[in-house]
Amino acid sequence: MADTVRTLVLNKKDNVAVALEMVHKGTTTPEGVVALDNIARGHKLAITAIAAGDPVLKFGQIIGFAKSAIAPGQWVHEHNITMGALSQDYDFGQGAVPPDILPADKQASFMGYRRQNGNAGTRNYIAVMTSVNCSATAASLIANQIERSGILADYPNIDGIMVLKQANGCVIDNRGALFDILKRTVWGYASNPNIGGVLLVGLGCEGFEIARFKKACGIEENQTFRTMTIQESGGTRKTVEAGVAAIKQMLPPVNDVKRVPVSVSELVLALQCGGSDGYSGITANPALGMATDILVKNGGTAILSETPEIYGA
Incomplete structure (x- = not known):
């Protein structure tokens, strides 16, 4: 009796199986198909006869069409499968199935952090963010110094400190669409409910000016939201020192949270x-x-x- 190898059929509609290990010619699959080729792990083999021009199905979906007749057990790959004309109904929502949602009193809950804006997070991080790529090094140095100091061990409700750098913000029109997109993106990260405190670091001369950003979003600095620029601070070294000091001041209020249902x-x-x-x-x-x-x-x-x-x- 021929050896049996491990294969996987992903959907009952499929006419191919995925090899979970090397399939040698002559071995038998769990579907009762004898391999006609050596088939590498992760590749496909036919489990039924597929006529030329017929669809090849994987995940229950059409992934291509047979270039020529494919016999059961044959390797299915680029040499015998091709793209083909396919007519689909592109009306919005075709085939959509209404989600099966539990009644509110039956829904699960988790222990999360409720934020002032009403949103709830699963974690409580401090984020050192940048308004421009030029301040990325300073932001990384600030976070690294906090991590190496071991001070976070004294604040058990803080999960850690992260650096969120981005490559935009330099030469952009502060009245244009790019400024608006970047404004929404930066504030989206800063106000994420998994973020308990933010230090936003800039260079000072970038188009994405921090002062204009705060005004556009209606943001005022507080114990858990601070900003600074390298030019105003007097260089990278002084910015890192000021940034570390700002984070240390931020630690107690960020840590002063409790999980609630x-x-x-x-x-x-x-x-x-x-x-x-x-x-x-x-x-x-x-x-x-x-x-x-x-x-x-x-x-x-x-x-x-x-x-x-x-x-x-």
Whole structure:
């Protein structure tokens, strides 16, 4: 009897299986198919006969069309699969299934941090942010000094300190669309409910001027939101010293929070495709998908970016 190898059929509609290990010619798959080729781990083999021009299905979706007839057990790859004409109904919401959401009194809860704006976070970080790439080094040095000092151990409600750098902000029109986009993005990070304190560091001459940014957002500095520029502080060394001092002053109020029960319906999960390989579509992506289904069932929200890779990656 031929050896049996491990394969995976991802959807009952599929006519291909994924090799979970090297499949040697002549071995038998759990589907009862004898391999006609040597098939590398992560690659596909046909589990039914696929006629020339017929769709090849993986994840229950059409991923291409057979260039020629493909026999059961044959390797399925670029040499025998191609793109083809496909007519789809592009009306918005076609095929959408209303989410199955639990009643509010049945939804799960978590212990989170309630912020002054009403939002709730799962963590409590201090963020050292930059208004321009020129201040990235100073921001990193500030955070590194705080981490190396060991002072965070004295503040158990603070999860850590992070550096959020960005490459824009220099030569931009402070009345233009780029300024507006950057303003919303920077404030979006700064006001994220997982951030308990913010130090925004700039150079001083950038188009994305910190003073104009604060005025545009209606922000006033306080115990947990501080800003500074390298030029006003007198150089990088003095900026780092001032930044470290500002963070140390910020630690007590940022630490002065308590977790309280929060409905899972308030959670927003951000999903970004990245580092895709032959396995992310059968490992990380389905796991995240199932976790997201649970979140949505409890009234939560998921946001998917890089939509061309929503399936198949």
